[in-house]
Amino acid sequence: MTTYGEWGGRYVPETLIPALDELTDAWNEAKQDPSFLAEIEALGRDYTGRPSPLTRAERYAPDKRLYLKREDLNHTGAHKINNALGQLVLARRLGKKRIIAETGAGQHGVATATACARFGLECVVFMGSEDMRRQAPNVERMGLLGAVVVPVEFGTKTLKEATSEAIRDWITNVETTHYVIGSCVGPAPYPELVRELQAVIGREAREQILAVEGRLPDAVLACVGGGSNAIGMFAGFIDDADVDLVGVEAAGAASLGSGRAAILHGARSSTLADSDGQIADAHSISAGLDYPGVGPEHAYLRDIGRARYITATDDEALAAFHGLARTEGIIPALESSHALARVHDLDAELIVLCLSGRGDKDLDHVLSQP
Amino acid sequence: MRKQLVIYLMAGRDTPDLAAAAVAGGADMIEIGFPFSDPLADGPVIRAAAESALAAGMRTAACLECLAKTRARVGDTPLIPMTYASLLEAYGWERFVTDARAAGATGLIIADLPAGERTDVKRIQLVAPTSTDERIALAAVETDGWLYLVTLTGTTGARVELSTALDAFAARARRLTDKPLYAGFGISTPAQAAAAASVTDGIVVGSRAILVAGQGAEALNDYVAALRKALDSL
Ligand SMILES: Cc1ncc(COP(=O)(O)O)c(C=O)c1O
Numbered sequence: 001m002t003t004y005g006e007w008g009g010r011y012v013p014e015t016l017i018p019a020l021d022e023l024t025d026a027w028n029e030a031k032q033d034p035s036f037l038a039e040i041e042a043l044g045r046d047y048t049g050r051p052s053p054l055t056r057a058e059r060y061a062p063d064k065r066l067y068l069k070r071e072d073l074n075h076t077g078a079h080k081i082n083n084a085l086g087q088l089v090l091a092r093r094l095g096k097k098r099i100i101a102e103t104g105a106g107q108h109g110v111a112t113a114t115a116c117a118r119f120g121l122e123c124v125v126f127m128g129s130e131d132m133r134r135q136a137p138n139v140e141r142m143g144l145l146g147a148v149v150v151p152v153e154f155g156t157k158t159l160k161e162a163t164s165e166a167i168r169d170w171i172t173n174v175e176t177t178h179y180v181i182g183s184c185v186g187p188a189p190y191p192e193l194v195r196e197l198q199a200v201i202g203r204e205a206r207e208q209i210l211a212v213e214g215r216l217p218d219a220v221l222a223c224v225g226g227g228s229n230a231i232g233m234f235a236g237f238i239d240d241a242d243v244d245l246v247g248v249e250a251a252g253a254a255s256l257g258s259g260r261a262a263i264l265h266g267a268r269s270s271t272l273a274d275s276d277g278q279i280a281d282a283h284s285i286s287a288g289l290d291y292p293g294v295g296p297e298h299a300y301l302r303d304i305g306r307a308r309y310i311t312a313t314d315d316e317a318l319a320a321f322h323g324l325a326r327t328e329g330i331i332p333a334l335e336s337s338h339a340l341a342r343v344h345d346l347d348a349e350l351i352v353l354c355l356s357g358r359g360d361k362d363l364d365h366v367l368s369q370p
Numbered sequence: 371m372r373k374q375l376v377i378y379l380m381a382g383r384d385t386p387d388l389a390a391a392a393v394a395g396g397a398d399m400i401e402i403g404f405p406f407s408d409p410l411a412d413g414p415v416i417r418a419a420a421e422s423a424l425a426a427g428m429r430t431a432a433c434l435e436c437l438a439k440t441r442a443r444v445g446d447t448p449l450i451p452m453t454y455a456s457l458l459e460a461y462g463w464e465r466f467v468t469d470a471r472a473a474g475a476t477g478l479i480i481a482d483l484p485a486g487e488r489t490d491v492k493r494i495q496l497v498a499p500t501s502t503d504e505r506i507a508l509a510a511v512e513t514d515g516w517l518y519l520v521t522l523t524g525t526t527g528a529r530v531e532l533s534t535a536l537d538a539f540a541a542r543a544r545r546l547t548d549k550p551l552y553a554g555f556g557i558s559t560p561a562q563a564a565a566a567a568s569v570t571d572g573i574v575v576g577s578r579a580i581l582v583a584g585q586g587a588e589a590l591n592d593y594v595a596a597l598r599k600a601l602d603s604l
Contacts, residue, residue: 168410263454279407
């Protein structure tokens with residue numbers, strides 16, 4: 001079983017083990033199959049609009065050379081589509097006809113619903129009722145795309161509970177259903193699978209920055225919820241020892257900054273939990289970061305010192321949200337705004353930041369802030 | 371041989387009384403749920419019971435106390451904590467096993483720790499209809515005493531009909547092991563109990579037992595007695 005140092009694993013009921021084995025085998029075959037890789041690449045190019053541009057943000061950070069990796073310009077407006085399309089191609093290879101997903105901000109739900117519409121597969125998305133309120137436009141979008149959105153009304157009513165319900169559905173319908181998990185979390189092989197499908201972000205960004213600047217950046221920066229846009233970005237630079245890899249967590253959901261070892265959603269990772277191992281509630285203005293867990297590979301990168309993780313508060317993220325809109329004409333997702341908020345404090349001069357999504361979904365929520 | 375009847379109760383203030391009532395009604399073993407905030411294997415009834423138990427302060431230390439108080443009420447009836455890996459991770463795996471034994475536990479079930487993982491922690495293994503023959507064989511070798519057959523592909527909770535998968539599943543498990551087989555998940559009525567026990571060595575009743583326990587010890591005693599009667603009629 002795949003672990004990252006002492007992190008990761010497969011802490012799930014036995015019912016899912018055969019499906020995880022099957023997924024692991026399918027993935028190991030697919031990632032070496034040129035026709036699979038060609039299909040993913042063609043979808044990225046012709047459907048998502050890859051490569052996403054790298055945009056200099058001169059007015060937002062006049063004293064730096066800041067470049068934004070524009071995942072916000074992807075079809076559906078975030079990096080989540082990279083993973084959703086890839087997993088659907090895999091689900092088709094597995095012969096699964098029904099697709100389920102969890103969603104927090106709604107971006108992963110929209111991406112999965114979009115990919116299901118594209119391939120003609122049934123799609124059910126679990127979403128906390130609190131998040132449905134915060135991200136209403138994305139709920140409408142999923143409906144338009146033909147997905148069924150199932151409200152999750154208990155516990156925190158956010159991403160944590162939505163993920164638990166998705167896993168319970170998978171336990172029940174595992175023979176017909178593929179679970180498209182939305183971040184590099186969950187039992188093996190998901191963390192690796194999602195990283196590899198998001199690694200396109202870092203691969204492109206590395207080539208692009210070398211092309212415009214002729215050198216590698218001093219730092220790359222990404223927000224961290226479950227950690228998928230960050231791990232995809234980091235993947236491109238992980239072997240470049242001089243590039244500082246920086247993840248920004250929401251201050252009220254800092255699983256890496258203030259978490260402890262616990263087991264949530266099938267993996268052992270750094271988690272917001274109490275001393276009894278009970279999972280704690282996260283708090284963030286941004287639904288996509290409002291999650292007490294994080295991908296196990298991030299816990300490992302933190303421990304070995306290859307990446308570091310800092311935080312931004314709700315207010316700092318809001319200020320960055322407004323700031324980027326006014327200075328660059330780009331409305332960022334509240335999630336990505338957390339990474340933007342930390343740009344000015346870095347010593348680094350040349351920075352590549354993953355702008356993981358656009359902020360259209362957040363307008364109502366931001367404008368209703370006092 | 372007498373078909374074994376296992377009753378699941380959530381740890382709580384009334385659990386010692388309830389366990390005593392269940393044993394008086396004919397239960398052979400009691401599982402005591404140590405609640406976890408995110409119980410992936412559980413359907414709505416046990417999930418909600420866990421939520422209430424946590425709200426009432428049933429953290430690990432309180433659960434161990436509850437176990438000890440229950441032990442004092444039920445003679446040498448086997449008591450089996452059923453929980454999730456995160457509690458052991460926090461408490462210390464070895465320390466948990468030691469302290470649970472000291473408090474009167476005779477076994478342990480960890481719902482999200484499948485066979486092959488942490489083989490140092492002796493426990494009752496679960497297998498499901500989706501399990502391959504290899505995994506059933508592995509779980510049977512590793513299991514502590516009996517093997518828990520999850521009758522259906524799904525989470526805990528009462529069902530209108532007993533899983534149609536059980537007969538073939540139990541037959542498959544019999545070919546692979548001589549260990550006793552107890553069926554659980556989705557069993558709530560005496561008729562379902564008898565049908566499940568006719569192809570296994572015992573049954574586990576969870577969600578319905580918790581609902582009935584909500585009406586008090588007497589109601590639980592009557593309910594367990596009805597299950598007992600159904601099993602003894604086989
Ligand atoms: C735009 C955007 N960025 C970031 C995230 C956080 O997820 P991750 O950390 O997996 O990239 C989300 C999650 O919904 C998102 O929608």
